[in-house]
Amino acid sequence: MYLDHNATSPLRPAAREAMLRAIHGAAGNASSVHAFGHAARMAVETARDAVAALLGARSEEVVLTGGGTEANNLALFGAVRGAPAGGGRLVTSAFEHPSVLAVMEDLEARGFEVIRVPPDRSGVVAADRLLAAAVPGTVLVSLMLANNEVGTLQPVAPLAAELRRRGVLLHCDAAQAAGKVAIDVRALGVDLLSLAAHKFGGPQGAGALYVRAGLPLAPHLRGGGQELNRRPGTENIAALAGLGAAAQEAAGDLQEEARGMAELRVRLEERVAALGLGSRVNAAGSPRLPNTTSLAFQGLSAESLVIALDLEGVAVSAGSACSAGTLRRSHVLEAMGLEEEAGSSIRVSLGPRTTQQEVDAFVEILAKVVAGVRGAAALPLPARR
Numbered sequence: 440m441y442l443d444h445n446a447t448s449p450l451r452p453a454a455r456e457a458m459l460r461a462i463h464g465a466a467g468n469a470s471s472v473h474a475f476g477h478a479a480r481m482a483v484e485t486a487r488d489a490v491a492a493l494l495g496a497r498s499e500e501v502v503l504t505g506g507g508t509e510a511n512n513l514a515l516f517g518a519v520r521g522a523p524a525g526g527g528r529l530v531t532s533a534f535e536h537p538s539v540l541a542v543m544e545d546l547e548a549r550g551f552e553v554i555r556v557p558p559d560r561s562g563v564v565a566a567d568r569l570l571a572a573a574v575p576g577t578v579l580v581s582l583m584l585a586n587n588e589v590g591t592l593q594p595v596a597p598l599a600a601e602l603r604r605r606g607v608l609l610h611c612d613a614a615q616a617a618g619k620v621a622i623d624v625r626a627l628g629v630d631l632l633s634l635a636a637h638k639f640g641g642p643q644g645a646g647a648l649y650v651r652a653g654l655p656l657a658p659h660l661r662g663g664g665q666e667l668n669r670r671p672g673t674e675n676i677a678a679l680a681g682l683g684a685a686a687q688e689a690a691g692d693l694q695e696e697a698r699g700m701a702e703l704r705v706r707l708e709e710r711v712a713a714l715g716l717g718s719r720v721n722a723a724g725s726p727r728l729p730n731t732t733s734l735a736f737q738g739l740s741a742e743s744l745v746i747a748l749d750l751e752g753v754a755v756s757a758g759s760a761c762s763a764g765t766l767r768r769s770h771v772l773e774a775m776g777l778e779e780e781a782g783s784s785i786r787v788s789l790g791p792r793t794t795q796q797e798v799d800a801f802v803e804i805l806a807k808v809v810a811g812v813r814g815a816a817a818l819p820l821p822a823r824r
């Protein structure tokens with residue numbers, strides 16, 4: 440049973456079909472002038488239009504990338520390149536994805552001053568704290584739209600107007616939000632917004648960056664003039680076709696899918712609470728993505744739970760999916776001041792096709808697994824031989 444959609448959500452059939460069509464049909468290079476190139480170009484532009492429609496953007500404002508990490512790198516490196524020598528101030532939250540935090544560290548080493556504003560215990564970064572940090576000399580603020588571990592939605596829109604008045608750029612990592620909640624870049628008021636196809640049923644290794652019309656953005660990679668000189672490299676036609684098809688379907692089915700996942704999430708949380716397992720939902724009272732729940736089990740190790748659930752055929756993760764395939768304490772929960780929970784929480788993330796039967800079966804398996812792990816934790820260590 441797969442309940443780890445925030446790590447990656449399986450390909451939507453429509454995306455798979457679009458990818459196969461592209462592999463078989465669009466055999467050319469999208470930059471070539473002949474008919475084969477033209478077919479490939481059509482596939483790229485169809486994907487761009489679908490992403491633009493998902494975000495309420497214009498097609499020219501969408502740069503197609505090789506995923507969410509690349510979109511975040513391009514946004515941050517690309518936007519600050521024009522900053523005055525010696526840097527300036529950058530403001531972000533302490534619980535961003537590593538593809539933002541690591542870029543911030545790099546920019547700090549290059550002379551920028553980076554302020555990392557912590558979220559509160561409810562998993563929200565207060566807009567007024569971010570604004571207070573964005574003093575004169577601030578170049579850019581980067582705030583995620585939805586946190587990948589606890590699912591909390593961040594106050595991006597309330598920041599935008601004031602930051603624009605101050606001449607500070609606003610980047611938003613919407614990798615977890617896109618395709619799960621409605622996004623309108625104009626209503627949000629952002630200058631830059633990243634998304635990742637595989638979080639909403641597109642393929643891994645495809646993503647996009649919205650760049651507000653007129654905003655200068657330097658390429659991060661060096662090469663040819665693709666993507667209006669902002670992202671060089673021959674386009675991955677099949678992956679982009681999959682991105683476009685997933686974006687189109689997600690946009691069309693958004694309300695219905697979100698409602699379905701939210702109902703199942705409520706059911707799951709209620710049933711888990713009723714089991715009396717000593718669990719708590721992290722950030723329970725905050726506005727959250729419809730599909731995400733982060734469950735803390737006092738006194739238990741998240742790692743043991745994830746492994747025990749895996750042995751029962753259930754895929755969830757401890758905090759976020761870890762890039763190296765190992766499990767670490769959650770930097771997200773630590774940033775929220777939830778020290779104990781950081782080592783004892785699992786993230787359960789539903790998908791648009793998750794069923795009620797699966798949720799009920801999960802709750803049953805969870806009860807058994809938690810009892811087993813608690814029992815094992817209470818046993819004395821075996822004597823050494």
Ligand SMILES: Cc1ncc(COP(=O)(O)O)c(C=O)c1O
Pocket residue numbers: 445446505506507508509511536538583585586587612613614615635636637644645646
């Ligand atoms: C919030 C957030 N940003 C960025 C990314 C990176 O996206 P990708 O896996 O496409 O590089 C992820 C993926 O885990 C994410 O959850």
